[in-house]
Amino acid sequence: MAKTAEVPQDLESFLVSLLDLGAVEVLFCPKFLSEGKVAHALIPKEGSRKGLAPLFPFMPANGGKAVSQFTLEGPVDRPVAVVLRPCEIRVLVELVKLEQANLDNLYIIGLECGGVYPLEKMTREKGAAHLEAYNQALKEGQVPQGIREVCGACDLFQPMGADVVVSVIGRDRPQLAFLTGKGLELASKVGLETRRGEVFTSQSQALLKTKAANRAQLLSSVKERVKGYQGLLEVFGKCIGCHNCSKVCPICYCKDCFFESATFDYEPISYTQRLEKKGALRVPMDTILFHLGRMTHMATSCVACGMCEDACPMGIPVAQIFKAVGADVQELFEYLPGRGLQEELPLTTYRPVEFTELEE
Amino acid sequence: MSEPFEPKIVGFLCYWCSYTAADLAGVSRMKYPPNLRVIRVMCSSRVDPVFIIKALLDGADGVLVAGCHPGDCHYQKGNYYARRKVALTKKILESLGLGPERVKLSWIAASEGPKFAQVAKEFTEEIRRLGPNPARAEIFL
Ligand code: SF4
Ligand code: SF4
Ligand code: SF4
Ligand code: FES
Numbered sequence: 332m333a334k335t336a337e338v339p340q341d342l343e344s345f346l347v348s349l350l351d352l353g354a355v356e357v358l359f360c361p362k363f364l365s366e367g368k369v370a371h372a373l374i375p376k377e378g379s380r381k382g383l384a385p386l387f388p389f390m391p392a393n394g395g396k397a398v399s400q401f402t403l404e405g406p407v408d409r410p411v412a413v414v415l416r417p418c419e420i421r422v423l424v425e426l427v428k429l430e431q432a433n434l435d436n437l438y439i440i441g442l443e444c445g446g447v448y449p450l451e452k453m454t455r456e457k458g459a460a461h462l463e464a465y466n467q468a469l470k471e472g473q474v475p476q477g478i479r480e481v482c483g484a485c486d487l488f489q490p491m492g493a494d495v496v497v498s499v500i501g502r503d504r505p506q507l508a509f510l511t512g513k514g515l516e517l518a519s520k521v522g523l524e525t526r527r528g529e530v531f532t533s534q535s536q537a538l539l540k541t542k543a544a545n546r547a548q549l550l551s552s553v554k555e556r557v558k559g560y561q562g563l564l565e566v567f568g569k570c571i572g573c574h575n576c577s578k579v580c581p582i583c584y585c586k587d588c589f590f591e592s593a594t595f596d597y598e599p600i601s602y603t604q605r606l607e608k609k610g611a612l613r614v615p616m617d618t619i620l621f622h623l624g625r626m627t628h629m630a631t632s633c634v635a636c637g638m639c640e641d642a643c644p645m646g647i648p649v650a651q652i653f654k655a656v657g658a659d660v661q662e663l664f665e666y667l668p669g670r671g672l673q674e675e676l677p678l679t680t681y682r683p684v685e686f687t688e689l690e691e
Numbered sequence: 692m693s694e695p696f697e698p699k700i701v702g703f704l705c706y707w708c709s710y711t712a713a714d715l716a717g718v719s720r721m722k723y724p725p726n727l728r729v730i731r732v733m734c735s736s737r738v739d740p741v742f743i744i745k746a747l748l749d750g751a752d753g754v755l756v757a758g759c760h761p762g763d764c765h766y767q768k769g770n771y772y773a774r775r776k777v778a779l780t781k782k783i784l785e786s787l788g789l790g791p792e793r794v795k796l797s798w799i800a801a802s803e804g805p806k807f808a809q810v811a812k813e814f815t816e817e818i819r820r821l822g823p824n825p826a827r828a829e830i831f832l
Pocket of ligand 3: 569570571572573574575576577639642643644645646647649
């Protein structure tokens with residue numbers, strides 16, 4: 332149970348009221364560029380509020396990464412409400428731990444998330460064409476057809492770490508839940524009467540079960556497919572090495588990615604010597620190493636948002652694979668990325684006695 | 692006729708301990724198999740998981756990471772981090788069915804020449820049982 336209120340009109344007008352009534356000075360929210368095309372935007376008090384699209388089911392960039400762009404050098408100097416999906420909040424928390432973002436002065440409005448469609452659907456077709464079916468599915472607590480594979484298997488769609496939660500699944504009109512002191516401060520500044528109620532509907536709780544089953548199914552099918560060196564080649568063999576997947580990955584924040592460094596420039600002899608042992612050598616080398624190496628760097632923090640898979644021109648199920656490997660390594664360290672700031676990144680901490688089965 | 696299988700093992704040995712132990716085993720003329728190709732590192736924590744994976748993708752049959760015993764790292768905590776990195780690497784290999792048993796972690800102090808010889812011997816035997824790394828056969832890796 333929490334302090335809740337229905338949105339007065341719709342979610343957009345609630346967000347505008349945050350600006351108008353001085354609860355915050357800036358709003359960070361997806362906004363329509365043109366019909367059916369959306370991008371994240373920072374909107375000041377006196378700015379253009381037309382075409383707010385907080386619930387439009389597309390993710391042009393992981394919003395957590397977008398927030399790190401304006402908080403990397405330090406906290407924002409005035410109150411900003413940021414509208415984020417659950418995996419975007421989790422990214423933001425990870426980026427704070429990685430010293431790439433700052434939460435001060437931010438009010439997090441977390442959306443209960445029905446998933447997002449692959450970006451291709453926004454660029455090639457009218458994104459809005461899918462809206463009706465999407466909203467219907469949400470109302471009924473179903474998984475909308477055609478959303479990102481990882482979204483269909485996401486059982487963390489009820490946001491954690493939000494000041495205000497916007498519940499939409501199983502409802503005609505979104506409901507707000509004010510979960511923290513900061514959240515309640517917003518409610519009182521815009522003069523919303525709250526009453527005690529459940530944050531999520533029973534449809535949402537049922538969907539949680541469906542999605543947990545989908546998740547288990549996805550993890551096992553990925554492992555079936557990407558098994559051994561043959562399986563690895565089957566899936567990543569067609570990779571063209573563009574590194575789009577890491578460029579759009581919100582967790583891969585490094586400005587100079589290790590895998591684009593001179594470490595992987597070799598002397599001619601490295602190539603010719605290898606030929607003495609192999610019938611042929613793929614050039615450039617290290618296409619597969621990049622993926623396995625990237626996993627070792629960031630799979631502990633992968634939130635399975637699906638950006639990488641959307642950005643892959645070769646249709647490689649990158650996010651599904653990272654989700655599956657991420658699940659294993661996160662379980663190993665009993666770590667859930669984005670669950671809390673107090674949980675330390677697995678590779679920058681240790682316990683004096685652990686993993687004794689590895690020691691000899 | 693193909694040649695009998697001789698494992699090739701890459702050993703990342705910490706300068707302050709395991710590397711000295713290997714040296715000691717050598718000068719004391721202890722017997723251990725010559726399958727280990729030694730790479731000296733300044734601390735076991737210097738071994739980025741990417742090094743281990745690179746060795747395996749390039750066809751190494753096994754990878755040994757050896758450092759100072761817990762509590763004895765020259766840089767205080769390096770080996771604790773190394774243990775996590777090896778655990779992570781093995782888990783990723785396991786997830787993808789790439790043979791985590793080809794990677795081994797061992798604590799060998801500078802004075803433990805005999806232990807070094809024994810680890811080298813046992814690990815070589817273990818890898819011999821496992822057979823050649825299947826990555827060797829894949830030209831597109
Ligand atoms: S792969 Fe590693 S080095 Fe490259 S951006 Fe990601 S975390 Fe950074
Ligand atoms: S690896 Fe892919 S799914 Fe995981 S956080 Fe990065 S972009 Fe998202
Ligand atoms: S985006 Fe696709 S093709 Fe490009 S590097 Fe990543 S997996 Fe390879
Ligand atoms: S100095 Fe030997 S493990 Fe760190």
